[in-house]
Amino acid sequence: MAQKSAAERKVEPKSVQRLKYSFSRILTGSDLSSRRLALMEAKSIHPGPMVWLTGCVHGDEVGGMVVIQEIFRRLRKRPLLKGSLSAFPLMNPIGFETASRHIGVSKEDLNRSFPGNLAGSVAERIAHKIFSSIVQTQPALVLDLHNDWIKSIPYALVDPNPGPKRQEVFQTVKRFAGQTGFLVIHERESDVKVEELKRTLTGSLLEQGVPALSLELGEAYVVNEMNVTRGVNAAWKILVELGMAAPAEETPPYQLPVEFGDKLLWYSHQPRSSSSGVIRFMAKPGDLVKQGQPIARIYNVFGKLQETLLAPRAAIVLGHADTSLALPGLPVMAFGIPEP
Numbered sequence: 001m002a003q004k005s006a007a008e009r010k011v012e013p014k015s016v017q018r019l020k021y022s023f024s025r026i027l028t029g030s031d032l033s034s035r036r037l038a039l040m041e042a043k044s045i046h047p048g049p050m051v052w053l054t055g056c057v058h059g060d061e062v063g064g065m066v067v068i069q070e071i072f073r074r075l076r077k078r079p080l081l082k083g084s085l086s087a088f089p090l091m092n093p094i095g096f097e098t099a100s101r102h103i104g105v106s107k108e109d110l111n112r113s114f115p116g117n118l119a120g121s122v123a124e125r126i127a128h129k130i131f132s133s134i135v136q137t138q139p140a141l142v143l144d145l146h147n148d149w150i151k152s153i154p155y156a157l158v159d160p161n162p163g164p165k166r167q168e169v170f171q172t173v174k175r176f177a178g179q180t181g182f183l184v185i186h187e188r189e190s191d192v193k194v195e196e197l198k199r200t201l202t203g204s205l206l207e208q209g210v211p212a213l214s215l216e217l218g219e220a221y222v223v224n225e226m227n228v229t230r231g232v233n234a235a236w237k238i239l240v241e242l243g244m245a246a247p248a249e250e251t252p253p254y255q256l257p258v259e260f261g262d263k264l265l266w267y268s269h270q271p272r273s274s275s276s277g278v279i280r281f282m283a284k285p286g287d288l289v290k291q292g293q294p295i296a297r298i299y300n301v302f303g304k305l306q307e308t309l310l311a312p313r314a315a316i317v318l319g320h321a322d323t324s325l326a327l328p329g330l331p332v333m334a335f336g337i338p339e340p
């Protein structure tokens, strides 16, 4: 084994940072096995901001867990300069073990169960444990890691504006989102699901005045190594901005689509399909589409064209549906649409 240089010895992780991996109990299974929430903690000896990384709130979205593992692997070599980083890498172990978004038996979406309830449903009890653990640390930021459709590009997702009382925290979230280097996509306040979005982890943290945002890092189900690297780089950049980590070289560097890189983009599922049949996609994730450009065609079982879907505005394609099944009202594609 090669001798360590003096400089290397000086940054020995354990001397400047404490790493701790542990569990907290969430419930007891029918076979009396204990279901637990894994917790990873890195704490510098120098005081500073507190940041949380959270992954796998949807059990099939496995990429975030690996991003967190890679960040902590990097911390062993390059310890935090100050502050603390904590992570719940697997918030939904029940869903993960059945490769399912939801919590099996109760069919609940854990990410629509926040801030949770100690005496509530299965999901609400788990959500309560996660939410209260995070909030009591008064974090500077919570970064929730998700995966999207199989065919999708990475982006930072900002929750709807939480209203006049929370403008300061909302501006902070938008600043952090910009620092990820990804496209920043805003959920629309006018969206009919806005009440539902307040029950997400990030939405409920914002309501509480805690800065939080989501990263959507490509496909669910399978770990996409390229998107893991991109996710690690994005999270690391924020740690650098907070003075918690030294800059790291990005390989390969992520290139924003230039046309929309600096514009405010809204998330949109329009146009949805209005007919039934099989979808032939005509644009792919990352494509820039023009207003009126055909983006998908829907054919019936005999191959007769039912409908051609057109881009309602110039937009960037974030992803397309996981199946080519069309039914009236089903989403076909997701777009980032520039603000008029």
Ligand SMILES: [Zn+2]
Pocket: 058, 061, 146, 147
């Ligand atoms: Zn998700």
